[in-house]
Amino acid sequence: MSASTDTRPEPRAEEVLPYVHFRARVREVRRLTPNMARVTLGGPDLAGLTSGGKDQRIKLFFPRAGQDRPVLTSGPSWYQDYLAQPDDVRPVMRTYTLRDHRPERNEVDVDFVLHGDSGPASSWVARAKQGDHIGLLAPNALHTPIVGYEYAPAPGTDWHLLAGDETALPAIGGIVESLPPGAVAKVFVEVPDEADRQELHSAADVEITWLAHGHGPSRLLEAVRAATLPTGQAYAWIAGECGVVKHLRRHLLRERGVAKDALYFAGYWRHGADHDNL
Numbered sequence: 001m002s003a004s005t006d007t008r009p010e011p012r013a014e015e016v017l018p019y020v021h022f023r024a025r026v027r028e029v030r031r032l033t034p035n036m037a038r039v040t041l042g043g044p045d046l047a048g049l050t051s052g053g054k055d056q057r058i059k060l061f062f063p064r065a066g067q068d069r070p071v072l073t074s075g076p077s078w079y080q081d082y083l084a085q086p087d088d089v090r091p092v093m094r095t096y097t098l099r100d101h102r103p104e105r106n107e108v109d110v111d112f113v114l115h116g117d118s119g120p121a122s123s124w125v126a127r128a129k130q131g132d133h134i135g136l137l138a139p140n141a142l143h144t145p146i147v148g149y150e151y152a153p154a155p156g157t158d159w160h161l162l163a164g165d166e167t168a169l170p171a172i173g174g175i176v177e178s179l180p181p182g183a184v185a186k187v188f189v190e191v192p193d194e195a196d197r198q199e200l201h202s203a204a205d206v207e208i209t210w211l212a213h214g215h216g217p218s219r220l221l222e223a224v225r226a227a228t229l230p231t232g233q234a235y236a237w238i239a240g241e242c243g244v245v246k247h248l249r250r251h252l253l254r255e256r257g258v259a260k261d262a263l264y265f266a267g268y269w270r271h272g273a274d275h276d277n278l
Contacts, residue, residue, distance in 0.1 A: 053149030158232030
C-alpha cells in the first residue's frame with residue numbers, strides 16, 4: 001500500500017462555482033515522518049480562500065515538465081477548458097486535504113504521502129523548494145454555503161470513530177485536533193512504518209491505535225473488529241483504500257449498528273490504480 005489515486009468524481013456542477021482557482025508559492029517543505037511531508041503554501045492570492053471543515057478537500061495543480069508554474073483555467077467552465085488544454089500544457093490535478101489554514105498569513109498546509117517517483121505529486125514534493133509555484137482549487141470566501149468537506153456529526157453524538165490509512169491521516173489529524181473537551185473518540189490509523197506515527201493533540205478524550213502495514217496487507221479492518229467500542233450514538237468517518245473502506249463500512253453498519261446517516265466513507269485510492277497520494 002504505497003500509493004494512491006483520487007477515485008472520487010471530479011467536482012459536480014454545484015461545486016464548480018463555490019470553488020475558485022488560487023495561485024500560491026511554496027514557503028516551506030518539512031519532513032514530518034519518513035513517509036510524509038508537509039508543504040506550506042502562501043501568497044496574497046490566498047486571501048480569498050476559506051475552509052468549511054477539518055477534512056476540507058481541495059485540488060492541487062502541478063506544473064508540467066518545462067513549466068515554472070501551472071497553466072490554470074478559470075470561470076464556470078474551468079473544467080471543460082482544463083480538459084481542452086494540450087497534454088503537454090494541462091497541469092496535473094490531484095485531490096488533497098487542507099491540513100491547516102492560517103488566513104491571517106494567507107497560508108495553508110498540505111500533507112503529502114511520499115512514495116518516490118511513482119506519482120506526479122510525490123515526485124513534485126520530493127523536489128519542491130521555497131518559491132516554487134502551484135495552483136489550488138478551493139472554496140471561495142465570498143460564496144456560501146461552503147462545500148467540499150464531510151465531517152459533520154449530528155447533535156447528540158456520544159462518540160466518534162475515525163479510521164483510515166496514511167492518505168486519510170491529514171484529515172484525521174485535523175479532526176482530532178478540533179474535537180472539543182468532553183468529546184470521546186476512538187481512532188485507528190494505519191501508516192507504512194512505526195516511525196510514521198504523528199503526535200496529535202486534542203482537548204477531547206481520544207484513544208489512537210496506530211498500525212504499521214509495512215507495505216503489506218492492511219490490518220485496519222482486523223483492528224476495528226477486535227476493538228471494544230463505546231456505547232451510545234456513534235458518528236463514524238472512514239477513508240483510505242477502496243477495498244478496505246468497503247469492508248469497514250459493512251462491518252460498522254451490520255455488526256456495530258452504526259446508523260447509515262451517521263457514517264461517512266471515502267475511497268481515496270485503489271490497489272492497482274495509477275500511483276499518487278491524496
